[in-house]
Amino acid sequence: MIDNHPIMPPAEGTKPLDLMIAVMALLAGLALGASLIADRVATNWQSGLSGKLTVQILPPAQGTADDGLKLETEAALKVLRATPGIARARALSMREQASLVSPWLGQDDIAAELPLPQLIDADVVPGKSVDTAELKRRLKAVVPDALLDDHAGWMERLRDVTGGVIWSAYGILLLIAVATAAAVSFATKARLDAHRDMVELLHLMGAQSAFIARIFEWQYARAAALAAAAGTLAAALFFIAIGGMDSVGIEAVPFLPPLGLSPVDFMFFPAIPLSAGLIGLVTARLSVWSAVSKIY
């Protein structure tokens, strides 16, 4: 190996470039963390609802309502429990049903006096699916007033919304990644521009482009990687701090699941400085080649 090191010029006046890369890496780190959180939150929403079926049994319009409803409920439970793929089925108690409607009707006993439909909650065995058309037919056979709700419509809309959230998050991440890559590439070009004379001289002295590129590329790759590492570290610390807030019980935003990142999530972060280094390396090499090919 030839030691190129002594040929390498000192990196002077590149602090603003390093700062620019660090700031872009910080934004990229924040976008990355936000995407991971959005992905997880959306997945939690979906898995919370999928795997559930609800059966409503409407009370008869008049007459001895209670008895009929109870018998019909028993019959429906029997059908559900005999259905392959259903793990569990349970009729909600009057009290539970009352609490469901209380937001609209208040805490009074009005609820108890209204002819509320009986609700049955059923859980699907995870990973299995239930033939809802067949189940509907069999329920109607024993209980004509039964309504089966598999949340399909609601699930579909939820999937649209969460899909939108996830794709927006990844789209923003991608845009910021592109901007960061552009910043690294710009910084590397600017660093090299300061040494254009040296590149030309080495070229005229018969140095191969690879020899010239080697002098610069590792130094510039390292500079970009270090600057990006500083920014990424700041982003990671931000998410660690947010995770800490969750664990002491301060909810950053009500109704949202915890915002911290898991250790696995943090394993994506080194990708930012590594990519920055790689882009610095490749840009340095390409810039040397293009500068040299313009000379003759």
Place this chain on the structure above:
Amino acid sequence: MVRFENVGMRYGSGPEVLRDVNFVLEPGSFTFLTGLSGAGKTTLLKLIYLAEPPSRGLITLFEYDLAVAKRSDFPALRRRIGVVFQDFRLLDHLSVFDNVALPLKIAGSRTADFTEDVRELLGWVGLGDRLQAKPPTLSGGEQQRVAIARAVVARPDLLIADEPTGNVDPEIGTRILRLFNELNRFGTTVLIATHDRALVESTEADEMRLVEGRLVQLRKGRRPA
């Protein structure tokens, strides 16, 4: 070694700086290139050391027809040429020693193998005690001698020097000329561009004279002693 046939040169869309230039540099020859300032001396040298392509005409270098030679052959051709640039082009962040050692590093030599040669050469040009100095701390004449040492250190087949004695006193000038003669005796073809009539008259080397872009006068001198 070098052959120009009807070579013309213009920068961009500017006027023709060189017109219908024809000459041959025989291997082992020693030639001065003279002419007034702006006559096109540096331009002609640039065409030889592959800094610019000619606008027209045919250049043959080391038996390579440059019009058909592959670009990938150029670095090897360039390494056979030592150049003293008119503006020196030293690397300011490198020491005198490292500047002079640059061609050897480019050729792939190890530092340990050439340290003594470089020291000796710098001693010869009177810079034996400035090995670790940086070029900006040197006088113009000292910088010129570093540039000359760098051009000759790898014992090139062809040495091109653009005003190599422009900044030195006559004594050092004579010393530099002796260095070139020495190199020439060992087989290096030498081409020196200069204004310095005294330098040209002091030897009986060949002379080519450029007048407004044309090579008008070719003096065939005797080989220098």
